[in-house]
Amino acid sequence: MAQEPVFSKRLSELLQGFKERNLVALKQLGGDAAEDAFASDAPCLVEVSIAAYSLAKFLEKPYILASAEWKDFEQTASEIISAALKDAQAGKAGEACRRMHSLIQEIEALSKRLGRFTTGVVDKARIKAATQIYAHGASLGKAAELTGASKQELSHYIGVTRLSEKYQTFGVQKRLSVAREIFK
Amino acid sequence: MNGVVCDSSALISLSDTCNIECLYFLQHNSSASFLIPPSVHREIITAPLHIPRFEFSAVRLKKVLDDGVFTEVTSPQIEQKTREIMDAANNCIQVDGKSLSLLHDGEAQCLAVYEVAGASALAIDEKTTRLLIEDPQKLLRALKEEYAGKLVVNEPALQRFADKTKGIRIIRSAEIVAAAAEKGFFKQYRGLENQAFHAALQALRRAGCSMTENELKEYAQFKV
Numbered sequence: 001m002a003q004e005p006v007f008s009k010r011l012s013e014l015l016q017g018f019k020e021r022n023l024v025a026l027k028q029l030g031g032d033a034a035e036d037a038f039a040s041d042a043p044c045l046v047e048v049s050i051a052a053y054s055l056a057k058f059l060e061k062p063y064i065l066a067s068a069e070w071k072d073f074e075q076t077a078s079e080i081i082s083a084a085l086k087d088a089q090a091g092k093a094g095e096a097c098r099r100m101h102s103l104i105q106e107i108e109a110l111s112k113r114l115g116r117f118t119t120g121v122v123d124k125a126r127i128k129a130a131t132q133i134y135a136h137g138a139s140l141g142k143a144a145e146l147t148g149a150s151k152q153e154l155s156h157y158i159g160v161t162r163l164s165e166k167y168q169t170f171g172v173q174k175r176l177s178v179a180r181e182i183f184k
Numbered sequence: 185m186n187g188v189v190c191d192s193s194a195l196i197s198l199s200d201t202c203n204i205e206c207l208y209f210l211q212h213n214s215s216a217s218f219l220i221p222p223s224v225h226r227e228i229i230t231a232p233l234h235i236p237r238f239e240f241s242a243v244r245l246k247k248v249l250d251d252g253v254f255t256e257v258t259s260p261q262i263e264q265k266t267r268e269i270m271d272a273a274n275n276c277i278q279v280d281g282k283s284l285s286l287l288h289d290g291e292a293q294c295l296a297v298y299e300v301a302g303a304s305a306l307a308i309d310e311k312t313t314r315l316l317i318e319d320p321q322k323l324l325r326a327l328k329e330e331y332a333g334k335l336v337v338n339e340p341a342l343q344r345f346a347d348k349t350k351g352i353r354i355i356r357s358a359e360i361v362a363a364a365a366e367k368g369f370f371k372q373y374r375g376l377e378n379q380a381f382h383a384a385l386q387a388l389r390r391a392g393c394s395m396t397e398n399e400l401k402e403y404a405q406f407k408v
Contacts, residue, residue, distance in 0.1 A: 039280065039284065039331075041282070041285050134312075136331075137284055137323065137326075137327045138284075139288055139291050139310055139313055140193050140291075140309075140311075140312070140392075141193075141227075141287070141290040142287060142288040142291075142312075150238065151192060151196065151227060152232070154392075155200075155309070155392025156390070156391055159389055159390040159392040159393070160390055163394075164394040164396055167311040167314075167323075167394060168396045168399060169314060169315060169318040169319045169322065170318065171399070172399050172403055175359050176362055178305060178353045179359035179362060181186075182188060182214075182216050182304050182355070183186075183210050183213075183215075183216050183364075184215065
């Protein structure tokens with residue numbers, strides 16, 4: 001279960017960022033909440049990260065904001081986040097987590113109906129959260145497990161970043177000499 | 185017979201870049217055999233087989249398994265050894281008093297199978313397992329930057345992990361392809377043999393094989 005003060009703090013930031021349509025704050029929250037999720041092994045904080053990133057993606061698309069469905073979605077999303085925040089503050093982290101899960105489903109549904117995304121916005125948000133977690137020390141498997149991201153898509157995403165630059169251990173010659181011995 | 189335990193990260197890189205044939209080639213042209221633990225079977229075949237966008241990848245890898253190119257290792261010892269490895273790895277580092285769960289069951293099972301099967305190498309493309317085994321201090325330095333002032337190292341757990349993984353030799357999908365290249369795998373490209381090899385390395389990197397620019401430069405000196 002999420003550490004409640006952190007969970008409440010992040011939910012509060014999510015609500016504020018969404019109400020203010022603050023893209024920068026929401027994207028920052030996407031990364032911070034993923035980092036918290038890994039540090040406290042709390043999948044509920046992953047939901048906050050995914051929601052923050054996805055909502056930021058919606059807010060930067062004028063055609064989504066201008067759609068007939070946006071107003072209802074905006075109200076529903078705000079209500080869910082507010083209710084989750086109240087639950088978290090009351091120590092009912094499980095209930096708050098279930099509400100966040102329902103928000104992710106709402107986001108996924110809107111993304112399917114309106115989005116012109118090559119990858120679903122929630123799937124992309126999972127990859128972003130997983131990459132942040134991988135960068136903070138988790139293995140690929142752990143990052144995928146915690147976020148629900150596909151290991152395959154995560155590998156490809158990480159492959160085009162410069163994350164591996166920090167992590168060279170042996171040189172090619174040394175590693176290749178092992179391979180030559182194995183495959184002789 | 186030199187057993188090579190394959191993590192899903194290496195198999196995904198090889199399969200997604202159309203280099204999985206290297207495993208067939210090396211099986212026929214070397215004394216190596218490829219091994220996977222049950223968790224890797226689940227990750228690369230069982231689970232994605234039911235997800236339309238990953239189904240073809242799963243079918244391709246199932247064919248490799250059915251062709252006998254890699255073998256699933258099952259043993260009652262694996263579960264206990266996996267637990268011990270995870271217990272050590274996932275208690276090595278604490279942030280704000282809580283242990284960071286660094287490894288997943290899949291990677292830990294690969295390490296357990298390495299010991300159970302008496303393997304000669306672990307093929308893994310992801311960085312955390314490799315760093316924990318080869319250079320944990322480098323991983324710690326990187327994490328200290330990320331968690332400034334909040335990170336505490338549990339030295340006994342780190343030592344326990346080091347004891348359990350002592351002697352494990354690591355290669356990546358890149359070295360599998362390079363070894364195959366040296367043995368003539370890319371001859372099928374006739375005049376483009378060398379270019380095909382280096383393009384394959386680039387593709388592996390983009391598919392997630394943890395390789396630095398410097399390593400690619402080192403490989404650039406390598407002609408097949």
